[in-house]
Amino acid sequence: MSKILIMGACGQIGVELTLALRKIHGNDNVFASDLRDNHPMLADGPYVQLDATDAVATRAIVEKEGITDIYLLAALLSATGEKNPKLCWDLNMSSLRQILDLGVDKNLKIFWPSSIAVFGPTTPRDNTPQATVIEPSTMYGITKYAGEMLCQYYNAKFGLDVRSVRYPGLISWKSEPGGGTTDYAVEIFYEAIKNKKYTCFLSENTYLPMMYMDDAIRATIELMQAPTENVKNRMSYNLSAISFSPKEIANEIKKHIPELEISYAPDHRQGIADSWPASIDDSVARSDWGWKPEFDLPKMTEVMLVNLKVKLGL
Ligand code: NAD
Ligand code: AKB
DSSP: OEEEEEETSSHHHOOOOOOOOHHHHHGEEEEEESSSSSSSTTTSOOOEOOOOOHHHHHHHHHHHHOOOOEEEOOOOOHHHHOOHHHHHHHHHHHHHHHHHHHHHHHEEEEEEEEEEGGOOOOOOOSBOOOOOOOOOSHHHHHHHHHHHHHHHHHHHHOOEEEEEEOOOOEEEEESSSSOTTTTTTHHHHHHHHHTTTEEESOOOOEEEEEEEEHHHHHHHHHHHHHHHHGOSSSSSSOOOEEEEEEEHHHHHHHHTTTOOOOEEEEOHHHHHHHTTTBBBBBBHHHHHHHHOOOOOOOOOOHHHHHHHHHHEEE
């Protein structure tokens, strides 16, 4: 039986991943943890306040609860990472390093996400292949590349079962994103519903790889459930679903909210977006463990609007 610890559970992915894993394994077998003192959506199962860089406290919980699997989601993302590169390096690297060491010691199964941010301006921008030039230009991307190399090293050297995907920008309605460059693609839904107006911090033709959260959660669970021999890549799998620009998503939302007005005021995040791919080739994930996305732009837009209107009481 799996006993799971999720670290960074109060974030955009953590809330939905915790809920999905609790459905599969039972509420009592999925421990949510975060630096924050709790989250209202996580009240139906065990929760512990835990700093992901605190190796002693993490080991104590793993031993006390008999944890078998860890999902390490605590991190600083791209935009906040550029504001505080030192904290980004310290948090993202020290949390991963301590979990990998603990994983070896306790024979744990580990999930740790990388990102499209691992790619940089010298990477082929369209249909970016699995194995390609990787020269990230943000501190966040540097931590993801170093993290991928560490995961591969711990698997090869110690046989640690650590698995990873390079998530694109994720779009969700249950929990809000925290400090990323792709966050505009969530903000635009809130503003379209509340104010029928949105000023985007990226320019209108900035194409980026994106994915609806349900697809991301399913990919995570499918990768973790895949037979070991199918997980041939121990750095991180490219993962792809949708590629669109701010203008395209605004036009899709306008099909439901015709009054939406969009304007553009690119800020410091434009440079980050310009260094990332526009679209991703995920054929290796598809052939190794059967990955396939289900949400395109129209389907995602409809689901986002329906659910957010209910959530916002509008
Ligand atoms: P998020 O910012 O929404 O959540 C991160 C959580 O970590 C927050 O709840 C925060 O309180 C917590 N945290 C911060 N410092 C901590 C610490 N020291 N100890 C414990 N918890 C701490 O991030 P997210 O979007 O849920 O991302 C989760 C992971 O997925 C990250 O590794 C991120 O790089 C990766 N990722 C996310 C996206 C995306 O679009 N959301 C895309 C690519 C990769
Ligand atoms: C960000 O914009 O920083 C994240 C990511 C793509 O890693 N959403």
